[in-house]
Amino acid sequence: MNARSVPEWVGKTPDTAIPPRVRLRVFERFGGVCQETGVKINAGDQWDCDHEIALSNGGENREGNLRPVLRAAHRAKTAKDVAQKAKDRRVRQKHIGIHKPKTTIAGSRSSKFKRKIGGGTVLRDDE
Secondary structure, three states, X not given: OOOOOOOOOEOOOOOOOOOHHHHHHHHHHOOOEOOOOOOEOOOOOOEEEEEOOOHHHXXXXXXXXXXXXXXXXXXXXXXXXXXXXXXXXXXXXXXOOOOOOOOOOOOOOOOOEEEOOOOOEEEOOXX
């Protein structure tokens, strides 16, 4: 008996929730194994459908980009994805000349002002 072909699910927006029928297909496609840890997902274990390529890093909200991952491993991967996105943004900004100037603490060596013992400030001489 041939199984009928089911079209791939694609979310209308990045925020579209993954339907239970799609979660089941994703779970069965990977044999119920967490794709981050390699551990078999048992009944009662909390697991999520993870986007292999994170939405924030250009991935799509579609069935082909989903995989089962245990909840703890999913949170760790999400944190890693967010950190990578932040680093990519910083590198891109530095590359095009946009950067946030470092703040200096008044009275520190990098400040152009020097604090006097009495509490006043004066311009620092080039020493």
